[in-house]
Amino acid sequence: MVAMEELRQRASQLSSSVTTEESCTKLAEYVLALSSKAKPADDPRPTLLAIAACLRYLDRLEAHDDDLSVATELATWIAKLIAPINTSAQPNQEGSLPGYGGTQEDDPYDAVTKRILPLLEPGLTALTLLANHFPNDLPDLLKDDTLITLISLSDLSALSESWSTPTTVDLASKLLTSALASLPNPNPTDIIGHYLTSYLRPLFTASRPSTVTPAGRPTAFPADELDRPQGLPDDSRLTKPWKYVDLRAIPVLSFAGLKAPQGDTINWPLYVPPLLTLLDDALTRVRVKGLQITNEFLRKLPAEKPRETGLASVFEDAIFPTMGYLPSLTPEEESLLLLEPAFDALLTLAEQLAASERQDPQTPSSSQKDTGRILLDKLLRHGVFTAYAHCPEKPRIVALLMRKMSKIVSSLGIRAVKHLKDMVPMLKVVMTDPFAYASVDTLVEAIGALEVVVMNCWPRLLLQDGGEGWFAEVLGAVAVAWLSGIDYLGEAEEAAGKEKGKDEVERKQREVERVRVALNRVLRSLQGIARDGGEDGVDQGLDLVVVELRETGLFKSLVPAGAQGDDHLPVV
Template identity: 40%
Template structure:
């Protein structure tokens, strides 16, 4: 039995493994390991979690005592051990452990669970080895560390503790690299470009620029190309997306300006993928990318239309074809990215264009017509998705401002239908979104709200909603007060908007409100 095997057997006999912060307990375990255990022998005989635990205990013990003497070439063994530990904890199917065959790949969740189980111990080992032996990690090991640093724990293989250790370790390693932009360029060229080479969409050329004459996509191509040969980043190396996300978050505008062609194929491949988690991650990354990407390059290269065409299909990922929860995740991310794109497509400085013909104006109009209104027609019975659409509508209107008046004929009926629904109190989140959406309509389109037809429909919607909310006061519980305040605020905004037209609208609204209050005194609380 080898030294490490003996140590592993001792670890396996433990009922529980102590927390990583319990240094004294770890040193106690380390003290019980065989005296002849060395880094060289550990490197030769590594094994899964028990091996990582034994290694961690060994390192914590040797870190606090000088009884174990390491040979002069221990640093080389430590470097080799770092690479081996990184391979073990990486969120990749483990061919060495016999998990992968040509026709049988483990599920993504299975790989993520295994990596999540091993990562806390492996990352702790890497941190100790790097500190004790002043190791500069090789790029592949660094990629594994990066894959555990995603913000918001968006990857299922990382935890809060693992993320903290990985970020700390990464920060230390980056201090040893004189030019971080060189590392980013190396990752983009030598790691990400080969991984995504076969899954590049037809909309861009191999150099990442807009294709002037793109080939028509085969509708069946997506299924045929969804393989490990075409998408190794999806099936063979789950680090790739997390690493790309880190590159986008880390790169400054100068790096993006110089290396942008290397980003585009990866972004479009993610946006084109049919798996919800990947497409959504691509949308989140695109939003971060656009935030820093120079507007002039976006405009002059034609990439704005490429991104628009890549994201827009996601707006139609709706039930019943797409599960409701998946649809919500995708819609929120897609609208956020498209709104960011609209803000970045302002006309050139000094160039005055009518709103309807400007790139930003056309995109916002398209978002409402082909996005919100089209989707609402199909998903009225899915109240959670309706809430998302209403919240995004408010954001779009705030971007359009007065130019949103052209859409009043669709905006007012959509909001009125939700507010007037007798069962609206059953979905308070959707009701709240409709009220806030109507506030955005009033705030941006107030000059046209003196039109009697619009005014009557809005008053009716507010009155019906106010009565419903008060009738269902007990059912709404804590949400009642919030909804009541927002409804009163909306009615007040409508009154102010009517006064702002400097016409007969204000008097008409006051007369209508007084008549309603005379018939139902409860409405005095609405029209204060």
């Protein structure tokens, strides 16, 4: 809002000097002449503030016939000034940026953000005032490149670009909506196709992966490993102008994915090359956005397209390497940023494959059957289990893995029983860790995952290892998790007499209450399984454990139904 305050001050100073003898043409000519004399190091913010202040009084200026053409020139100049384009770094003789591309040091994103952030509010304000003065001439006033800049600044994709602020997003979004609605052909499909073809395709041509053709279709004869380029990839402003020069490309691609029509009308070949390029990039910022846009794109595709066109295997091969971005080779923060959208994109792909098989169960070959389930199995084995084995000491990553495992098991249903031998021991280790309460969020996620496992795999919990299956393991994990909570509270109560002791006890009580509620749900599920499963020995054993836990005072609602004279399961 600092910019708006400056704008109001300048407007009040300029209002008395703007006379009817002056015109919009003279104003624009003066400003453009001033800008041509400015040095690169000069701050253009005062000029933008002055332009916006003058434009607030356009109704007091004398109209000329060529006002629209000059206003268009002025709007184009403003849009170029506030566009997220890297104009500072100069290429060397080979056309590369200094240093090896693909590193954080070479990424111009922060420098571009720092340059345009103070210019956005006055610049967008000036563009809005111009648009308000020429409401019937927006297609002529706001040229194609100006609309591309507005798309990148509107943040409609919710990618939260670092140059976005609530004020600038609101200004850009409103102006973009009006501009797109005024086009001769406002059909979203045609608008998106235009930008994908004329703007994005040239930017991504040089960095297109070999797994797809220039038309965006999977390659019929993929290159052999020995035929592929060896060594470090060519990562420069010549091969990746969308990354090092024109930073509007990714927001525009996200806009295209978000606004793409659902179903058969989506022109999917235009999306595939740029998406695969983003997924193959080494920079975390780029790869994360590629995963997010890919997830949205896969949701928009008709369910049968990934299987029929071969895109399923192409995207699977492109996304799965991200599962290996784990500590300590990858910083924990970056791992969390990458794993979340990577899991989401693969889950969406598995949902599409499963939906396709439901729609067309008569698949042409056995190799195409159960592809959704096979992908979910792979996601558990090579996603959740492998990542946990690699970094079990990272509680936030473990919490994410537990949360994603819940979704995978829910999708697999009873078919997840084959993974019990891996899931139950892993969950037991997390829940019985002596330091589990150091990260209550992780513990709660693990208990939630255990509940999903119990609800989906309950037949095998009773029908293995002498009739008990994994029932004893699950029950033991629940009991130890709660007993650890009692010790956790006891430590806090011992320190209650010290400074801030009461606050510490209350905080730990709230944490343990979260765990108690989650454990209650698991025990309630186990109780229902034991009773409905007809295993008297298991049912009696569970009742004995519940009675023991009741003495702690926190599982009173789980007293066996017979002791209360009620056949219904207790309510937490």
